[in-house]
Amino acid sequence: MITVDIPDAFKYLNKPMRFKGAYGGRGSAKSWTFASLLALYGTRNPLRIVCGREYQISINDSVKSLLDNTIQRLGLSAHYNSLKTEIIGANGTRISFCGLRHDISKIKSMEGIDIFWNEEANTTSQASLDILIPTIRKNGSELWFSYNRKLKDEPVHSLLTRKDADFRLINFWHNPFFPEVLRREMEYDRAHDYEKYRHIWEGEPQQLSDAMVFKGRYRVEDFETPEGVIFYFGDDWGFSKDPTVSVRCFIQGRKLYIDHEAYGVGVEIEDTPALFETIPDSKKWRHTADSARPETISHIRRKGFMIEPAKKGKDSVIEGVKFLQNFEIICHSRCKHVAYELGAYSFKTDRLTGEVLPILEDKDNHCIDALRYATEKLQNSSIALWENCG
Numbered sequence: 001m002i003t004v005d006i007p008d009a010f011k012y013l014n015k016p017m018r019f020k021g022a023y024g025g026r027g028s029a030k031s032w033t034f035a036s037l038l039a040l041y042g043t044r045n046p047l048r049i050v051c052g053r054e055y056q057i058s059i060n061d062s063v064k065s066l067l068d069n070t071i072q073r074l075g076l077s078a079h080y081n082s083l084k085t086e087i088i089g090a091n092g093t094r095i096s097f098c099g100l101r102h103d104i105s106k107i108k109s110m111e112g113i114d115i116f117w118n119e120e121a122n123t124t125s126q127a128s129l130d131i132l133i134p135t136i137r138k139n140g141s142e143l144w145f146s147y148n149r150k151l152k153d154e155p156v157h158s159l160l161t162r163k164d165a166d167f168r169l170i171n172f173w174h175n176p177f178f179p180e181v182l183r184r185e186m187e188y189d190r191a192h193d194y195e196k197y198r199h200i201w202e203g204e205p206q207q208l209s210d211a212m213v214f215k216g217r218y219r220v221e222d223f224e225t226p227e228g229v230i231f232y233f234g235d236d237w238g239f240s241k242d243p244t245v246s247v248r249c250f251i252q253g254r255k256l257y258i259d260h261e262a263y264g265v266g267v268e269i270e271d272t273p274a275l276f277e278t279i280p281d282s283k284k285w286r287h288t289a290d291s292a293r294p295e296t297i298s299h300i301r302r303k304g305f306m307i308e309p310a311k312k313g314k315d316s317v318i319e320g321v322k323f324l325q326n327f328e329i330i331c332h333s334r335c336k337h338v339a340y341e342l343g344a345y346s347f348k349t350d351r352l353t354g355e356v357l358p359i360l361e362d363k364d365n366h367c368i369d370a371l372r373y374a375t376e377k378l379q380n381s382s383i384a385l386w387e388n389c390g
Helices: 008-014 030-044 066-073 100-107 126-135 155-161 182-190 194-202 269-276 294-302 316-325 336-344 366-374 376-380 384-387
Strands: 019-023 050-051 081-082 087-088 094-099 115-119 140-147 165-169 218-221 232-236 241-252 257-265 287-289 307-309 328-332 347-349 355-358
Touching: 008 019, 008 030, 008 165, 019 030, 030 066, 030 115, 030 140, 050 100, 066 081, 066 087, 087 241, 094 100, 100 126, 126 155, 126 316, 140 155, 155 165, 182 194, 182 218, 194 218, 194 336, 218 336, 232 366, 241 269, 241 336, 241 355, 241 366, 257 269, 257 336, 257 366, 269 294, 287 294, 287 366, 294 307, 316 355, 316 366, 316 376, 328 336, 336 366
Parallel strands: 019 140, 019 165, 050 094, 050 115, 115 140, 218 328, 232 287, 257 328, 287 307
Antiparallel strands: 081 087, 087 094, 232 241, 241 257, 347 355
């Protein structure tokens, strides 16, 4: 029996499920794996397979060339006959291609579809999905979706919540065949444009750029922490689904460096000191923490940490954010959660006009809150700080 070597992250596709999806960034082998499995399945049983996308003006817009190349790569050319607009298997398997927006009536007329593969599914409209899903109605039939997310509210992403769906976030680090040429491109983007890196390589949806709090004000890179700097620690407390966070930062001139983070979800109070100790010298330097949990602060203090509550106060959040915006922020690449929030933290937008509002979103901000607490005393002496910055 012919087999196909696919990345382990895609093994879930071999299990029967009504809806299957893989989404993420470039270089994750999503399309490559889907094509490989469909070509293989078509040799084992006579299947009716349709590959579609929202727009297909000609066959050149389809995944036919990908499937043709895959069939040749897997040594299955003797089994398949590739015609101009479809691929026919020796056992009766038939692979067709269509555009959903203009060919939906064609799909509705097809009988007995076993698998429908929706490539670039992020572009598929809700209207197309509403027609497509009930059209694929053969017992045991499946709908497969592969896509790179562009926006947060793409219709296909709503299928994630269905009980008969298995969607996975799969990125380049799941792909053992990730080519070196792409790795160099990925590393360049990660070093020079982290927002672009997150979108293209980690599959994060694009942010409304004007709403991003720290757009153009930060970068992510590896750096060596110099000797003799003054460290500032900030801590934010989590509960149930929210993380407990500690960050370590230092300032040189008008640059704010974050070189270590501690981050954990569902961390019990008694386990928090051990989490914080994963940051070097965390007991040597003073911490400023969220004042909302005095019992946690007391417990941490008893474990040998120098820790005090943040003063907070009226407008402390927006004032703290404005203070951070004065810096060029350099986040070490090991601080993945800080890096994520620097790119995700946003102002609210008017849902009717799209206008950016002067109101901060209360999400993607646990590390940012910890960073505000860490620099709270500096905010109160910012005049002296800027004078010393030169």
